[in-house]
Amino acid sequence: MNALKRRILADGKNLGNGILKVDGFINHQVDPQLMDACGREFAARFAHLGATKILTAEISGIAPALTTGQHLGLPVVYARKQKPITMPNEIFLTLTPSHTKGRTVELIVSPEYLGAGERVLIIDDFLASGQTMLGLVRLAQAAGARVVGAGALIEKSFEGGREAVAALQIPFESLVIITGMSDGQIIFAD
Amino acid sequence: MNALKRRILADGKNLGNGILKVDGFINHQVDPQLMDACGREFAARFAHLGATKILTAEISGIAPALTTGQHLGLPVVYARKQKPITMPNEIFLTLTPSHTKGRTVELIVSPEYLGAGERVLIIDDFLASGQTMLGLVRLAQAAGARVVGAGALIEKSFEGGREAVAALQIPFESLVIITGMSDGQIIFAD
Numbered sequence: 288m289n290a291l292k293r294r295i296l297a298d299g300k301n302l303g304n305g306i307l308k309v310d311g312f313i314n315h316q317v318d319p320q321l322m323d324a325c326g327r328e329f330a331a332r333f334a335h336l337g338a339t340k341i342l343t344a345e346i347s348g349i350a351p352a353l354t355t356g357q358h359l360g361l362p363v364v365y366a367r368k369q370k371p372i373t374m375p376n377e378i379f380l381t382l383t384p385s386h387t388k389g390r391t392v393e394l395i396v397s398p399e400y401l402g403a404g405e406r407v408l409i410i411d412d413f414l415a416s417g418q419t420m421l422g423l424v425r426l427a428q429a430a431g432a433r434v435v436g437a438g439a440l441i442e443k444s445f446e447g448g449r450e451a452v453a454a455l456q457i458p459f460e461s462l463v464i465i466t467g468m469s470d471g472q473i474i475f476a477d
Numbered sequence: 478m479n480a481l482k483r484r485i486l487a488d489g490k491n492l493g494n495g496i497l498k499v500d501g502f503i504n505h506q507v508d509p510q511l512m513d514a515c516g517r518e519f520a521a522r523f524a525h526l527g528a529t530k531i532l533t534a535e536i537s538g539i540a541p542a543l544t545t546g547q548h549l550g551l552p553v554v555y556a557r558k559q560k561p562i563t564m565p566n567e568i569f570l571t572l573t574p575s576h577t578k579g580r581t582v583e584l585i586v587s588p589e590y591l592g593a594g595e596r597v598l599i600i601d602d603f604l605a606s607g608q609t610m611l612g613l614v615r616l617a618q619a620a621g622a623r624v625v626g627a628g629a630l631i632e633k634s635f636e637g638g639r640e641a642v643a644a645l646q647i648p649f650e651s652l653v654i655i656t657g658m659s660d661g662q663i664i665f666a667d
Contacts, residue, residue: 306563315557315586315587319552345535346535346539346555350543354509357509360509362502362507364506365505371500371505372492373505374500388562396505399501400505
């Protein structure tokens with residue numbers, strides 16, 4: 288998606304070690320218009336899947352998941368990383384290694400909002416190693432739901448995520464694919 | 478705002494001790510259409526303030542802040558509760574007691590995205606004691622920005638937040654005001 292690619296080129300920063308800083312428009316400061324355009328694009332690509340619910344992980348998945356939900360008319364569930372006091376004691380929980388945090392994080396969903404019969408579309412900001420995406424898939428499966436598709440704003444194709452999600456045999460779409468970040472560069476596919 | 482009030486009556490739960498569970502449409506599962514309507518309402522009420530940026534606190538402030546940003550055409554900054562590796566070492570940080578967590582949390586903003594000359598509109602999900610709102614105000618002030626208004630989806634008028642923000646002498650708007658939650662009830666103003 289050209290608008291996102293242009294924005295990464297203008298405002299993204301390659302911090303080294305495969306870390307792409309997009310804090311100016313996705314991860315700390317959010318550009319609502321850009322997120323709306325990304326949500327519209329996801330909605331167009333996934334409209335045929337008959338999804339009934341969107342699933343993402345807090346925190347930075349929320350913005351693109353919400354705008355996708357707006358365009359598809361679907362509720363959005365964000366997996367929590369800490370169990371709030373409003374959540375029942377029986378929960379779905381999975382552990383997933385966090386690339387950027389250097390530790391394992393919990394992903395938690397309440398059975399109240401994810402259950403058998405749901406057709407789940409997963410939306411997240413990044414696809415890197417794919418571990419967060421696989422964690423969300425495990426949560427959906429634990430709930431008896433079916434994952435019908437998955438999307439990421441930005442895929443780093445050199446960290447194995449595409450191969451990890453390929454095993455799921457579901458449609459996967461990323462709006463921008465970055466194929467290399469060595470020597471301070473940001474190289475896009477195409 | 479009637480749509481939000483109706484939804485609280487239909488799906489909100491009074492868990493006791495002043496805890497209102499709105500996990501089904503705001504805090505864990507999000508209703509994008511309802512959040513869009515709330516954002517449109519905030520935009521209408523605050524359009525005259527000439528805000529240049531919206532500030533909220535992760536996690537549950539993100540959805541209403543984002544939709545308000547969509548309708549006002551403004552970037553949204555969400556204060557982080559943990560410093561990500563993409564953030565510079567010089568940051569604005571304030572401590573604020575969390576009503577629902579029973580402990581103090583950090584609110585962190587990067588100077589990259591909040592600075593002198595900004596006219597800041599604060600949007601959050603709840604106004605309870607007002608401590609999160611005041612923490613966000615301190616961050617904006619530390620950045621040299623001016624807070625021009627503040628809004629919350631749901632105000633619990635019996636926890637002192639209105640009095641706390643009144644001292645700021647800025648326009649404050651809540652879309653729904655709850656005046657009492659004793660005996661399992663949810664009592665609205667008006």
